[in-house]
Amino acid sequence: MKRNTWQREAVRGALGANDGFVSAQALHSALHATGSPIGLATVYRALADLATTGHADSLQSPEGESLYRSCSTNEHHHHLICRHCGLTVEIEADAVETWAHNVATEHGFTQAAHVVDVFGLCERCTAVAAASANLT
Numbered sequence: 402m403k404r405n406t407w408q409r410e411a412v413r414g415a416l417g418a419n420d421g422f423v424s425a426q427a428l429h430s431a432l433h434a435t436g437s438p439i440g441l442a443t444v445y446r447a448l449a450d451l452a453t454t455g456h457a458d459s460l461q462s463p464e465g466e467s468l469y470r471s472c473s474t475n476e477h478h479h480h481l482i483c484r485h486c487g488l489t490v491e492i493e494a495d496a497v498e499t500w501a502h503n504v505a506t507e508h509g510f511t512q513a514a515h516v517v518d519v520f521g522l523c524e525r526c527t528a529v530a531a532a533s534a535n536l537t
Contacts, residue, residue: 408439412447413471416457421487422468460518483523485530492519 415432429444448469451457458472470489479497481490497517505513522530
């Protein structure tokens with residue numbers, strides 16, 4: 402078990418203050434804006450540790466950047482994520498669970514695991530984009 406340091410607690414607190422997924426760089430900037438002297442490498446390590454222990458969700462953005470958010474459950478789950486504002490909604494995806502199990506079994510795989518995150522635009526960002534398109 403990792404030692405609980407002030408840096409890890411600072412990262413955990415800053416992560417919990419965000420509603421959606423955030424990059425290590427953005428979290429580091431937010432911490433520095435509050436006067437924290439924490440280093441970027443420390444933020445990366447703390448986020449990786451939080452994700453490993455189940456205290457944070459992590460995912461790859463469509464652009465390949467690692468993003469993190471405070472996890473509200475330790476159980477397996479999936480997300481809808483707004484590409485624009487980062488709004489994140491945890492969703493049930495029974496059909497995905499069945500599909501993943503069936504595909505793994507068909508190919509002789511056991512102990513299969515999967516990650517499914519759906520990226521799009523939330524209702525608010527879609528409305529803003531539509532209004533902006535109508536103005537041009």
